[in-house]
Amino acid sequence: MNAQIDNLLTETRRFEPTPEFVAQANADETLYARAQADRLGFWADQARELISWQRPFTSVLNWENPPFAKWFEDGTLNVAYNCLDRHVEAGNGDRIALYWEGEPGDTRAISYAELTDEVKRAANVLTDLGVRAGDRVAIYLPMIPEAIVSMLAVARLGAVHSVIFGGFSADSIRARVDDAAATLIITADGGYRKGKVSPLKPAVDAALEARGDLPTQQTVRNVLVVGRGGNQIEWTEGRDHWWHERVPAASSVHEPEAFPAENPLFILYTSGTTGAPKGILHTSGGYLTQAAYTHRNVFDIHPETDVYWCTADVGWITGHTYVTYGPLANGATQVLYEGTPDSPNPGRWWELIEKYRVSVFYTAPTAIRAAMKLGRKIPKRSDLSSIRLLGSVGEPINPEAWMWYRKVIGGKTAPIVDTWWQTETGAIMISALPGVTVTKPGSAQVPLPGIEVSVLEENGTPVPPGSGGLLAITEPWPSMLRGIWGDPDRFRETYWSTFPNAYFAGDGARLDADGDVWLLGRVDDVMNVSGHRLSTAEIESALVAHPFVAESAVVGATDETTGQAVVAFVILKESQAEETADHAAVSAALKSHVSTLIGPIARPRDIFVVAELPKTRSGKIMRRLLRDLAEGREVGDTTTLADTTVMRIISADVAAR
Ligand code: WTA
Numbered sequence: 001m002n003a004q005i006d007n008l009l010t011e012t013r014r015f016e017p018t019p020e021f022v023a024q025a026n027a028d029e030t031l032y033a034r035a036q037a038d039r040l041g042f043w044a045d046q047a048r049e050l051i052s053w054q055r056p057f058t059s060v061l062n063w064e065n066p067p068f069a070k071w072f073e074d075g076t077l078n079v080a081y082n083c084l085d086r087h088v089e090a091g092n093g094d095r096i097a098l099y100w101e102g103e104p105g106d107t108r109a110i111s112y113a114e115l116t117d118e119v120k121r122a123a124n125v126l127t128d129l130g131v132r133a134g135d136r137v138a139i140y141l142p143m144i145p146e147a148i149v150s151m152l153a154v155a156r157l158g159a160v161h162s163v164i165f166g167g168f169s170a171d172s173i174r175a176r177v178d179d180a181a182a183t184l185i186i187t188a189d190g191g192y193r194k195g196k197v198s199p200l201k202p203a204v205d206a207a208l209e210a211r212g213d214l215p216t217q218q219t220v221r222n223v224l225v226v227g228r229g230g231n232q233i234e235w236t237e238g239r240d241h242w243w244h245e246r247v248p249a250a251s252s253v254h255e256p257e258a259f260p261a262e263n264p265l266f267i268l269y270t271s272g273t274t275g276a277p278k279g280i281l282h283t284s285g286g287y288l289t290q291a292a293y294t295h296r297n298v299f300d301i302h303p304e305t306d307v308y309w310c311t312a313d314v315g316w317i318t319g320h321t322y323v324t325y326g327p328l329a330n331g332a333t334q335v336l337y338e339g340t341p342d343s344p345n346p347g348r349w350w351e352l353i354e355k356y357r358v359s360v361f362y363t364a365p366t367a368i369r370a371a372m373k374l375g376r377k378i379p380k381r382s383d384l385s386s387i388r389l390l391g392s393v394g395e396p397i398n399p400e401a402w403m404w405y406r407k408v409i410g411g412k413t414a415p416i417v418d419t420w421w422q423t424e425t426g427a428i429m430i431s432a433l434p435g436v437t438v439t440k441p442g443s444a445q446v447p448l449p450g451i452e453v454s455v456l457e458e459n460g461t462p463v464p465p466g467s468g469g470l471l472a473i474t475e476p477w478p479s480m481l482r483g484i485w486g487d488p489d490r491f492r493e494t495y496w497s498t499f500p501n502a503y504f505a506g507d508g509a510r511l512d513a514d515g516d517v518w519l520l521g522r523v524d525d526v527m528n529v530s531g532h533r534l535s536t537a538e539i540e541s542a543l544v545a546h547p548f549v550a551e552s553a554v555v556g557a558t559d560e561t562t563g564q565a566v567v568a569f570v571i572l573k574e575s576q577a578e579e580t581a582d583h584a585a586v587s588a589a590l591k592s593h594v595s596t597l598i599g600p601i602a603r604p605r606d607i608f609v610v611a612e613l614p615k616t617r618s619g620k621i622m623r624r625l626l627r628d629l630a631e632g633r634e635v636g637d638t639t640t641l642a643d644t645t646v647m648r649i650i651s652a653d654v655a656a657r
Contacts, residue, residue, distance in 0.1 A: 011399045015406070015439045017415050021388070025435025027297040035449035042450050043071075043478055047285065050292040050329065052086050053077050054258030057285070061476060067496045067503070068483065069476040070262050071286030078256035079265060079284050080123075080156035083328035084116040085256060092303075096333045099307070099356050100145050103192035103339025110145055112331065115152075118145075118247070120254035122153035125246045129184055129222045133158030133259065136267065138182040138220075139314075140164045140173060140204055142191025143338045146226045146243060147314045150186045151266075151324050155284075158259040162267045162279070165315025166191060166198075168599040170206035172277075176269050177207060179279055180485060181219045186243075190229025194343050197229035205234055261285025267485045268317055270423040271535035272494060273506075273525045279485030280317075280423050286478030288329055290427040294448065295326030298417050299360050300389055300434045307386070309335035310362040311349070316532070317423040318393055321479075322362060326427070341367060346374050350382035350409075361409070362391035362419075364531035368401045368409075369561050376408045384409060389434055390416045394531025395563045396519045402441035420444040420519055422505060423533070424495065426479030429453065430517055445516045451477055455509045455517065460499045468510040470523060472502040525623070527556030527564050532601050534566065536623070539604070542597040543568060546590060548576050553613050553621045554604070557630035565605035567630040568594075569650070572609060583609045583657070606630070610653040612646045614638070629654055 017025070035042040040060045047057070057075025087093070093113030100108045110118075131137060137154045139161055141147040147163075154161040162180050164173055177185065185208075190199040201223075208220055223236070226243040265284045269277040295301055299322075301308060308327055312318035327334045335356050341349045349371075353361065371379065390410045392402070397418055406416055416439055420430040429451050430444040437445060447453045452475040455463045463469040473480075480503070483491040498504035508520040522528060525536040536554040543552035551571040556564035570590065572580045580586045587607040595603040614622045617640070625647055628635045635647050 011440060011442050013399070013403075013441055015415070017435050017438075018413055021413075021415060022435045024302075026300050026302070027433040027436050029436060031297065031433070031449040039450060039452075039475065043289065046293045046450070047072055047075075047289040047478070050296065051077060051285070051289055052082055053285075057261060063476055066476075066501075067492060068488075069286075069480055071478045072261040072289070075261045075285055076258035077261065077285055077288070078156060078258050079288055079325070080119055080152045081256040082288060083152060083325065084112065084119055087112045087331040088116050090331075092331055095303070095331065097328065098145055098148070098334060098336050100336045101338065101352060102144070103195070103337075103343055108145060115145075115149070117252045118149050119152045119156060120252045121247050121250040122149050123156045123254045124250040125224070126153055126157060126159070126184065128246075128250070129224065129241070131157055131159050131184055133257075134264070135159045135184075136162055136180040136182040138162045138164055138173070138177050138180070138185045140166060140168075140185060140187045140200060141226065141314075142166050142188055142193075142198075142200065142228060143313055143336060144188070144191065144226065144228055145336065146186075146188070148324050148328075148336070151314065151320075152328075155265060156254070156256055158257060158263055160264045160266055162269070163315055163320065164269070165313060165599070166200055167315070167601055168203075169596055170203040171597055172599055173203055173207035175277065176279070177220060179269075180267055183219055184222045184224065185220055186224045186226070188226040188228040189233045190231040192229065192339055194340050197231045199229065199231050199233070201225060201233045205236075259284060262482070264482075266320065268320060268423055270317075271526055271533045271538055273535060273537060275535065275537045275541045277535070277538070278487075278490065278494070281482045281485050282426050282479065283482050286480070287426050288325060290477065290479035291321045291326040292329040293450075294428040294431075295322060295332070296330055297433060298419060298428050298431050298448070299362065299391060301327070301330055301332050301360065303331040303333070306332060306359045307335065307356050308332050308360040308362075309337075309353070309356070309358045310391075311337070311341075311364070311367065312362075312393075317426070321427050341370070347378045347381055350379040350384060353384055353387065354382040357386040359386050360389045360391070361387055362393065364394040365392055365397040365401055366395070366530040366562055368392070368397070368405050372401060372404045373561065376404075379408055385411060387411060387414050390414050392416060392418045393421070395528045396521060397442060399441035406441075415439060418442075418444045420517070424481040424505075425473070425477070426481065429473065429477070440516060443512070443516050443518045447517075451475075453517070454502065455511050456499060456502070460502075463511060465511050465513050465515055468508060468520065470498070471505045471507045471509040471517070471519070472499055473505065474502045527554075527566060529556065529559075529564050529566060529601065530562045534602055538598065539566060539568065539594060539602055542594050542602070543570055543590060545597065546593050548572050548580050548586060549590070550574075551613060553623065553626055555623045555627045555630055557605075557627060559605070566602065567626075568604040568607045569610050569613060569626055570607060571611065571613060580609075608654050608657060610650045612643075612649050614641050614646050614650065616640050617642045626650075
């Protein structure tokens with residue numbers, strides 16, 4: 001990280017938008033001025049301009065009981081109607097909503113009229129299966145159109161979806177389904193990944209099975225299964241239903257009911273600093289307003305002409321806001337791709353850009369660095385001249401990757417928007433506005449109009465330009481999380497206790513002399529691996545759940561491609577000495593154990609067997625010292641350790657490997 005920060009501090013390149021881009025851009029300077037003059041009035045305007053309300057709101061923000069915000073509280077709307085029917089009613093039913101491409105090369109082009117029809121049918125099926133407003137529905141699907149159809153069908157009924165990323169394990173599904181008490185799970189037999197069918201339903205079956213100490217899952221009554229992989233699966237009569245038998249046979253007549261703006265829309269689980277993932281709760285009117293506003297202005301979307309592609313999976317917040325809700329609320333045309341970037345060849349993404357003439361492309365720095373490593377020859381094989389805007393999200397983008405992205409993918413002219421936000425913020429918070437901002441490689445730059453952020457010292461005073469501190473959001477925003485599902489205290493403690501009147505994001509940041517924000521990564525025990533959030537505590541508890549392990553400590557170590565990598569230090573149980581003599585075998589076994597328990601994304605890159613862990617006198621593990629070791633640096637200040645010789649022992653253990 002240190003080399004990267006040095007790199008950021010010396011970055012002086014600046015890129016002005018071209019006059020042609022400026023001339024056609026959705027955003028201009030007046031947005032900042034309007035928001036500055038009357039922030040709440042500005043948001044009310046956005047909500048009225050971008051969203052169709054069944055009953056117009058009169059109250060913009062209710063902040064009487066912070067941190068529990070209510071936006072547009074007396075307004076009513078149907079979120080799915082906003083993403084579908086109203087575009088058809090406006091005469092745009094023939095516009096393509098989704099250009100879907102399966103990994104094996106099968107394709108579907110789905111118009112807004114067709115998508116609306118399909119969502120109505122699916123909503124009728126869900127009603128038949130007992131789903132009512134407020135009920136929770138878990139979705140565990142590959143990147144196929146049915147994933148979006150399912151989310152919107154749930155939203156249409158005023159029910160709450162909880163999308164679980166297809167890479168998560170049975171245990172992770174179980175934890176999420178239990179926490180939300182979901183009554184229905186929508187899954188698929190399997191999906192295509194890296195040229196093979198990767199099964200999904202078996203993990204759902206396992207999650208719903210009674211297992212030893214855990215009770216049988218009582219709340220799930222039905223499982224709706226999309227046939228995608230064609231792989232063999234088990235079937236539970238009465239509980240399991242095929243999508244292709246139910247949805248096409250259902251009526252395509254479905255009246256959208258209007259729900260209050262604060263009706264819950266979804267729960268999305270994300271890693272925090274403690275073991276159990278938090279169910280981040282988002283509601284309807286404010287979320288959709290900020291999703292549509294940011295999608296329109298940050299990505300400069302012109303729905304009649306643009307082809308937009310966000311590569312995120314709908315299992316993450318980026319997929320929720322910038323695959324499902326933002327683009328569809330704006331009536332945009334987008335590409336949806338099922339598979340991995342390198343299947344069947346490393347140029348697949350660039351081929352898709354050429355094939356669909358993608359004009360706006362949004363991805364993560366990890367993917368950019370991976371492409372960069374393979375060399376520019378691969379993207380150069382495709383015609384990328386349709387690209388006119390590029391976006392980045394999920395982790396800090398190093399200036400080198402930013403420059404490569406601009407030159408090789410963006411044809412040296414496309415503006416890059418580096419967008420900072422979180423599952424909790426629901427939508428983009430800090431980003432350049434294309435056509436307005438002079439961009440700087442590596443900096444997310446400025447809060448969007450309507451958003452107030454500060455970089456604060458630990459005591460809550462703003463840092464002067466040129467200094468670093470903690471990133472805080474100082475005013476409520478429409479798409480902010482409304483809480484943690486079932487745990488209001490944790491919501492207050494996690495985000496609102498560091499500073500008296502501001503939301504603490506968990507990120508370190510620096511302000512430069514111009515007042516632009518540079519993100520420096522998490523300051524808590526959350527790791528960011530390939531743009532995915534992982535909790536050190538969650539992986540530590542997975543490790544100690546293994547019979548070999550007495551104690552563990554996990555750190556995120558800098559990794560050239562994935563940003564950070566999971567590195568674990570374990571102390572083995574004395575009683576297992578015989579079984580664990582071969583440390584290489586132990587490390588392999590523990591890696592696959594973590595992968596089974598949480599999912600392959602959590603699999604540690606390295607596991608070191610050690611005799612001791614560095615702890616303070618109060619027993620807290622000093623991860624900073626372990627990070628020094630994991631990154632091959634000289635170990636820093638050890639004076640606060642209970643036993644100062646311990647790092648010498650650990651260093652010797654690590655060196656012996
Ligand atoms: C990090 C993803 C630097 C940050 C949308 C944040 C970023 C966490 C950026 C949220 C960016 C996201 N520059 N860091 N442009 N975007 N992050 O919840 O540490 O999966 O707190 O949301 O990713 O990750 P999450």
